[in-house]
Amino acid sequence: MTLSKRALFLIFPVVLLGYLLAALSVYIAQERSIHALEKAKLSQRLEHAAAVFQNEIQRSKGFLNALLNGNVLRQFIAETDERYRATALGVRLQESIKSLSDDPIAYLSFAVLNSRTEPEYYFENSWDPFAAIDEPQRDLARKLIASKRLSDLTYLEPTGDRPRIVYSVFVDPVTFGRPMPSNKASALLMQIAVLPDRFLAMQAALKKEYGADIVLQPWPLAVTDRLSASAPLGTELYATIVVPDAYFGAEALHRKVLLACGALAMSLISIFLIVLLIRRSITGPIAGLDADVTAVMNGVRDDIRDMDGAGEIGRLTHNIRELHRQSAHSLRLARQNSWTDTLTGINNRGRFNTLAAGIVERAIASGEKCSLLFIDIDNFKFVNDKYGHDVGDDLLRTLAVRIGKTVETITARRQLEPAILARLSGDEFAVLVRSNPGEGAIREISKAVLALFDGGFEVSGKRYPVTASIGVAICPDDATNVAELISNADAAMYQAKSGGKNHSSRFSRALHDKRTRLRQIQEELRGLDPDEQFRLVYMPIVNMRGQVTGCEALLRWHSPVLGQVTPDEFVPIAESSGLFTKIDWWVIDKAMSDCRQLKAIFGDDTVLAINISSAELHSRALGDHLSNCAARHQLEPRSIDIELTETFAVKISDQLRQNIDELRHKGFRLSIDDFGAGYTSVQQIIDYAADTIKLDRALVSNLTASHSLSVLKALIALCHAKDKAVIGEGVDTPEKLAMLTAAGCDRFQGYLISKPLSLDDLAIWALTRTVQHVKERRIDERSGSGRQSSTSEARW
Known part of the structure; x- marks a missing residue:
């Protein structure tokens, strides 16, 4: 007897009894009244959604009419200079389109197409900078051009996640009005598309609640007894929704109670019969089949035993056996595909890690060595962006083939084991060679790979401006596992990049020590207490008369683990790892707490200079923190x-x-600060709202060494013309001081004046200067004005 007949004779009486009880319960409940109430509610919500949709239609019409009535679109259409139209007028038109929407990130697109459906202009307010008119909208344009209509409103539902309302109008480019039907071929098609977000949200809410989606069709829904509704959206467009009958099964609690009572009664009557018969006729054979499948899954058996019989159980067993064979074959194929890079056809990172781990283990066990070449393509992003991703993909595929042939030729000639070539990610490749250092194989492979890029890399007869940087790490000298080997080779590759690219570099202990120190600095920065390890020193700033007008606060760090760490070391690490907020906040508070002592030493007009990290300038909390600290320490912001x-x-x-x-x-x-150390133009820097320009010490040294007094004068004069004072940094020789003074520099800072000092040492330095000045005045009084100039120079 077949499984269908068994199910019919064994289960049908029980199911029938259950359905009768359920039908009786549903009949007792007031189904019709609930149905009518729910239908009215559904109609009201669908009409609301339709009103929102019609509002989106009016919005799109209003957008297009606003553009047609404006001057920007007219100027864009009338302009004959393509370059000017594409740049200046295109930007103005884009701003006009953006101004139409209240929401700056709402989707909105505008297209101008000619009679050949070629876009004269397209703009899309989306996150995609390379957005272009898609094919569904082009198809719509073709249909409109082929038809006799001069305007159209269409709701596009492409196979994507962006359905939109498209309002289209043909415009005469001369009169900017509706064209005559005979002149439609020379007219321009204007299309504006909006995304009906609110309508889609309502549509999703209805689907979530009722389990049915809104269907848009050109005719209204026919009258039916089912829970359904229909509402017009526009001309020949209706929204309809038909709720499944199962929806009412979860609505009324009393119906659920009755249905549960019926199911309980059905269970009590039939459970003994169902359990007995199913165990004997169905579950027994299936249990045997399950045991075989479990044995195969656990590796006890290789195949499933074939079960005699022509019924469903026998066919099910045969089908499961066939499915097992097909699954095993598919698994082998999937495993092979999972080991292969889909673009280049060589090993991917996962397969490389597996193979490399075996080679590394064998090399360490046998006392031999293996070398990893980490290859990165320089300027690949430039080629990818300029020539397109297709060219970039062709370049990677061609490169994989050429590297593979190059490595294979060298290893075969040297009778080495075949190397493992893999694409790790993007434009990064790896070659693992079983070769000992000193044999020359790694050096030969590196030179051969770099030679592939001589004069650019050639793909399909065209050369592209890319080179390669190669990092080499050796196991077990540099690493004893695959992850560490890749990491060290990657570090060596970046060393090669910093050396000018198109080079190879071997991982070295110095590079390892540098990475280790950077990591240690970062770890120490995370856990340090600034009050225990940080201290501030101050470097005086003097005017042309030698009077101290201000002091610059400079941070010093002495770590109990690392010793003295210079700001050049830890500042970039702190900024890149997001740890500089704690440091900046401590420096600001500590420097302001010392400011009153500085004023006591040099006078109330002394200005405290505090360096702020560039990363902190983007924080809105910086200004509040500075104001709070100044108020707490009773300091004037000036x-x-x-x-x-x-x-x-x-x-x-x-x-x-x-x-x-x-x-x-x-x-x-x-x-x-540090003016002249970067790449910003002089005028750009001076135009910013600043009180002072500090000339970088390198700029001062260069101008002083080249005796470029005229250049220095012009630079300082330009700053003075913009009402900015000028401070010369790095004043460590009388020659630099004399040249800056002659050029009109306002204030000076450097080791000729004073090195950075603590507050106590600064007080001693100030007292020493005061005593020296008193002695100089007495000497001047005795020797007269002829001696005055020499003593003035001595005070520096």
């Missing part, structure tokens, strides 16, 4: 000079500009 590095001006955002303006509004001074 006594604090915030020094910003020159590099902050290379790319200044609106938030950054707002933060800088806020600092000036609060009364703080602003200085641009």
Whole structure:
């Protein structure tokens, strides 16, 4: 007897009884009244959604009418200079389109197409910078051009996640009005598309609640007894929804109670019969089949035993056996595909790690060595962006083939084991060779790979400006596992990049020590207590008369683990790892707490200069923290000079500009530090709102060494013309001081004046200068004015 007949004779009476009880319970309940109430609710919600959809239609019409009535679109259409139209007018048109929407990130697209459906202009307000008109909208344009209609409203539902309302109008490019039907071929098709977000949200809410989606069709829903509704969206467009009958099964609690009672009664009557018969006729054979499948899964058996019989159990057994064979074959194929890079056809990273782990283990066990070449393509992103991803993919495929042939030729000639070639990610390749150092194989392979890039890399007869950087790490000299081997080879590759690219570099102990120290610095920064390990020193700033006008706070760090760590070491690490906020906040608070002592030493007009990390300038909390610290330490904001590095001006955002303006509004001074060390133009730096420009020590040394007094004068004069004072840094010789003085520099700072000192040492230094000045005045009084000039120089 077949399984279908067994199910019919054994289960049908029980199922029938259950259905009768359920039907009786549903009949007792007031189904019709609930159905009518739910239908009215559904109709109301669908009409609301339809009203929202119609509002989106009116919005798209309003957008297009606003553009047609404006001057920007007319100028864009009338302009004959393609370059000017594409740049200046295109940008203006884009801003006009953006201004139409209240939501700056809402999807909105505008297209101008000619009679050949070629886009004259397309703009899409989305996150995709390379957005272009898609094919569904092009198909719509073709249909409209082929038809006799001069305007159209269509709801596009492409196979994607962006359904949209498209309003299309043909416009005469001369009169900018509706064209005559005879002139439609020369007219332009204007299309504006909006994304009906609210309608889609309502559609999703209805689907989630009722388990049925809204269907858009050109005719209304026919009258039916089922829970359904229909509402017009526009001309020949209706929204309909038909709720499945099962929806009411979860609505009424009393129906559920009755249904549960019926199911319980059915279970009590039939459970004994069902269990007895199913065990005997169905579950027994299936249990045997399950035991065989379990044995195969556990590796006890290789195949499933064939079960005699022509019924469903026998066929099921045969099908499961066949499915097992097909699954095993598919698993072998999937495993092979999972080991292969889909683009280049060589090993991928996972397969490389597996194979490399075996080679590394065997090399360590046998006392031999293996070498890893980590290859990175220089300027690959430039080629990918300029020539397209297709060219980039062709380049990677061609490179994989050429590297493979090159390595294979060398290893075969040297009678070495076949090397493992893999694409790790993006434009990074790895070659693992079983070769000992000193044999020359690694050096030969590196030179051969670099030679592939001589004069650029050739793909399909065209050369592209890419080179390669290769890092080499040797096991077990440099690493004893695959992860560490790749990491060290990667570090060596970056060393090769820093050496000018198209080079190879061997991982060295110095490179390892450098990485280790950087990691240790980062770990120490995470857990340090600034009050215990940090200290501030101050470097005086003097005017042309030698009077101290300010002091710059400089941070010093002595770690109990690392010893003395210079700011050049830990500042970049702190900024890149997000740890500089704690440091900046401590420096600001500590320097302001010392400011009153500085004023007591040098006078109330002394200005405290504090360096701020470029990363902190983007934080809105910086201005509040500075104001709170100044108020807590009873300091006037004009006594604090915030020094910003020159590099902050290379790319200044609106938030950054707002933060800088806020600092000036609060009364703080602003200085641009290290001027001349970066790549920002002179005019760009001077145009920023700052009180002081600090000339970088390298710039001062270069101008002094080349005797470029005229250049220095012109630079300082330009700063003075913009009402900015100038401070010369790095004044460590009388020659530099004399040249800066002759050029009109306002203030000076450097080791000729004083090195950075602690507060106690600074007080002694100030007292020593005071005594020296008193002696100089007495000498001047005795020897007269002829001696005055020499003593003035001596005070420095």
